[in-house]
Amino acid sequence: MTGPDAVVVGAGVNGLVAANLVADAGWSVVVLEQQPTAGGAVRTDGEVAEGFQHDTFSAFYPFAVASPVLTGLDLGRWGLRWRHAPAVLGNPLPDGTWALLTRDREADADRFERAHPGDGAAWLELVGQWDHVGASLMGSLLSPFPPARHGVPLLARLAREPGLPTARTLLSGVRSLGEERFGGQAPRLLLAGNAGHADFSPEGAGSGIFGLIMTMLGQTVGFPAPEGGAGALTEALVRRLEAHGGEVRVGVEVSQVEVAAGRTVGVRTASGERIPAARAVLADVSAPALYGGLVADRHLPDRTRHGIRRFTWDPATVKVDWALSEPVPWDPGPEVAPGCVHLGDSVDELTITAAQVSAGHVPARPFMLAGQMTTTDPSRSPAGTESLWAYAHVPQSVRGDAGPDGLTGDWDGGDAERFADRMQARIERYAPGFGARVLTRRVLSPTELERRDANLVGGAVNGGTAQLQQALVFRPVPGLGRAGTPVRGLFLASASAHPGGGVHGAPGANAARAALAADRRRFLSRVPRPGR
Numbered sequence: 001m002t003g004p005d006a007v008v009v010g011a012g013v014n015g016l017v018a019a020n021l022v023a024d025a026g027w028s029v030v031v032l033e034q035q036p037t038a039g040g041a042v043r044t045d046g047e048v049a050e051g052f053q054h055d056t057f058s059a060f061y062p063f064a065v066a067s068p069v070l071t072g073l074d075l076g077r078w079g080l081r082w083r084h085a086p087a088v089l090g091n092p093l094p095d096g097t098w099a100l101l102t103r104d105r106e107a108d109a110d111r112f113e114r115a116h117p118g119d120g121a122a123w124l125e126l127v128g129q130w131d132h133v134g135a136s137l138m139g140s141l142l143s144p145f146p147p148a149r150h151g152v153p154l155l156a157r158l159a160r161e162p163g164l165p166t167a168r169t170l171l172s173g174v175r176s177l178g179e180e181r182f183g184g185q186a187p188r189l190l191l192a193g194n195a196g197h198a199d200f201s202p203e204g205a206g207s208g209i210f211g212l213i214m215t216m217l218g219q220t221v222g223f224p225a226p227e228g229g230a231g232a233l234t235e236a237l238v239r240r241l242e243a244h245g246g247e248v249r250v251g252v253e254v255s256q257v258e259v260a261a262g263r264t265v266g267v268r269t270a271s272g273e274r275i276p277a278a279r280a281v282l283a284d285v286s287a288p289a290l291y292g293g294l295v296a297d298r299h300l301p302d303r304t305r306h307g308i309r310r311f312t313w314d315p316a317t318v319k320v321d322w323a324l325s326e327p328v329p330w331d332p333g334p335e336v337a338p339g340c341v342h343l344g345d346s347v348d349e350l351t352i353t354a355a356q357v358s359a360g361h362v363p364a365r366p367f368m369l370a371g372q373m374t375t376t377d378p379s380r381s382p383a384g385t386e387s388l389w390a391y392a393h394v395p396q397s398v399r400g401d402a403g404p405d406g407l408t409g410d411w412d413g414g415d416a417e418r419f420a421d422r423m424q425a426r427i428e429r430y431a432p433g434f435g436a437r438v439l440t441r442r443v444l445s446p447t448e449l450e451r452r453d454a455n456l457v458g459g460a461v462n463g464g465t466a467q468l469q470q471a472l473v474f475r476p477v478p479g480l481g482r483a484g485t486p487v488r489g490l491f492l493a494s495a496s497a498h499p500g501g502g503v504h505g506a507p508g509a510n511a512a513r514a515a516l517a518a519d520r521r522r523f524l525s526r527v528p529r530p531g532r
C-alpha cells in the first residue's frame with residue numbers, strides 16, 4: 001500500500017509550516033488533525049457571543065512577522081492581512097500613569113524621559129543597539145542549534161557593540177537588565193512583563209534576553225494580529241498548502257507511529273486506519289506524547305525514555321474571554337490605546353507572583369496578559385464594543401492558594417470561575433465599571449485548554465518550560481536538541497523542540513529541512529558509485 005511521501009501529525013502552525021515546506025520540495029503530504037478544525041493554538045471562534053470573534057488561544061504575533069520562516073511563505077498572497085492597535089503594549093501603574101510601548105521610539109523615549117530624566121537617551125541607545133544585532137539574533141534563535149549561518153555574524157556584531165547588555169546580563173535576569181539601564185518604573189516593567197510571556201521570573205536565567213527580544217520586537221515590528229482573527233493565519237497556511245497539492249484531514253487522531261527496523265513507515269489512527277508514509281513522519285505533538293506513547297518504548301533508546309521523564313512543562317494557564325458592550329473603561333486611560341495590556345503593579349510584584357506559581361500556590365495577584373482585540377482589529381466585534389481576553393499562569397500542581405479564596409486546583413469544579421473573578425477584579429481596579437460592561441464571559445480552565453488542543457498539557461502554553469535547562473541542545477531532552485529523533489524518518493516538529501513556543505514556525509521548518517536532508521542522504525547512499 002502506498003501513501004503520501006510525508007504524514008504530518010497535527011495541524012498547528014508548526015505542522016502546517018512543515019507540510020508547506022515539504023510540499024514546496026515536491027513531496028506529497030497529508031496532515032492529520034485530531035480536532036475538528038486546523039490551527040492548534042492559532043484559532044478563532046465565535047462561541048462567546050453573537051457577532052464577537054475571540055482567539056481561542058494565541059492572539060499577537062510579533063514572532064511571525066520577524067520570522068524568516070513565516071515571512072518566506074508569503075502568506076499575504078494567501079489572504080493574510082495584519083492589523084496593529086494604536087499602541088503595542090500598555091501596563092497601568094498604581095500611580096495613575098501607564099507604561100506604554102508604541103512603534104514610535106522617539107515618542108516612547110520622550111515619555112520615559114519625562115518620568116525619569118536620562119531614561120529617554122538610555123531607551124534610544126538600547127533600541128539603536130537592537131537595530132544592529134536584532135536580525136542576526138532572531139535568525140540565530142529561529143534556526144537549528146548551533147546556528148551556523150547567523151551565529152558567526154552575530155558574534156562579530158556583539159563584539160563591535162560595546163554598549164550592548166553583556167551576555168552575563170542577558171543570560172541572567174531581566175530585573176538586572178532594567179535596573180542597570182533605567183531609573184524609571186515604566187521601561188523596567190515593560191521589559192520584565194515581556195519576559196513573563198514565557199515562564200520567566202524577573203530574576204530567572206535567560207529572562208533578560210527573552211524580555212529584551214519581546215520588547216524590541218514590540219518597538220520595531222509591533223504586536224500585530226491577523227485581520228479577522230488568529231484563525232486567518234491558519235487559513236492562509238492551509239490555503240497555501242492545498243494550492244501546492246497538500247491535504248489536511250481533520251477529526252483524525254493519530255494513536256501510533258509505526259516503526260519497522262528502526263525506521264518509521266507511517267502512522268495508525270485511533271479508528272484503526274493505517275496511513276503509510278513513504279519518506280517521513282513529522283510530528284507536531286508534544287515531546288512527552290511522542291516519546292511517551294505514540295512511539296512504542298521498544299523503539300526508543302534508554303537515554304530518550306529516561307530523559308523524557310524529566311521533561312518539564314511550563315505552568316498551567318487560565319484564560320478568560322469577555323464580550324464587552326463598550327471598551328474597557330481604564331481610569332485614567334492611556335495616552336494611546338494599546339492592543340496588548342499587562343496587569344502587574346511592579347517588577348517586585350512579578351517576582352512574588354512567579355515565586356508563588358513556582359511554589360505551587362495559586363497567585364494572589366496574578367500577572368495578567370490581556371488583549372483588546374477590537375482596538376487592534378475593528379472586525380472582531382460590533383462597532384463600539386470590545387472583544388477582550390486575558391490569561392494568567394497558575395501552578396501545574398496546586399499545593400495551596402496565596403489568595404483568600406482557598407482554591408485547590410479543582411479547575412473544573414468551580415475554581416477556574418473563581419480565579420476568573422480574581423482576574424476580573426484586577427481589571428476592575430484599574431477600570432471601575434468594567435463588570436457592568438460584560439455582556440458575557442467564557443473561562444477556559446487548564447483542563448479545557450488541553451481538551452481543545454492535546455499539546456497544551458495542563459494548560460501549558462509553550463510546549464514545555466522555556467527556561468535555560470530545557471532550551472537549545474537540552475530541548476526537548478539533553479542530546480536530542482535537533483528535529484531528528486532516535487527513529488529514522490521521524491521528526492519532532494512542535495514547540496516542544498528548539499526554539500520552543502511562539503508562533504514563528506521554526507520547529508516546523510527545522511523538522512521539514514531535517515526530513516528533506518535525511519531523504520537526500522538516503523537517496524545518495526543508494527546511488528551506485530562509479531567503479532563499484
Ligand SMILES: Cc1cc2nc3c(=O)[nH]c(=O)nc-3n(C[C@H](O)[C@H](O)[C@H](O)COP(=O)(O)OP(=O)(O)OC[C@H]3O[C@@H](n4cnc5c(N)ncnc54)[C@H](O)[C@@H]3O)c2cc1C
Pocket residue numbers: 009010011012013014015032033034035038039040041042056057058059060061062063252253254255284285286289317319391452453454455456460461462463493494495496500501502503504
Ligand atoms: C492561551 C495561549 C496564548 C498564547 N499566546 C501567544 C501569542 O499571543 N503569541 C505567540 O506567538 N504565541 C502564543 N502562544 C504560544 C503559541 O500559540 C504556541 O507556541 C504555538 O501555536 C504552538 O504551535 P505548535 O504547532 O507547536 O502546536 P499546537 O498549536 O499546539 O498544534 C498542535 C496540533 O496537533 C494536534 N494534535 C496533537 N496530538 C495529536 C494526535 N495524536 N493526532 C492528531 N493531531 C494531534 C493538536 O490538536 C493541535 O492542533 C499562546 C499559546 C496559548 C495556549
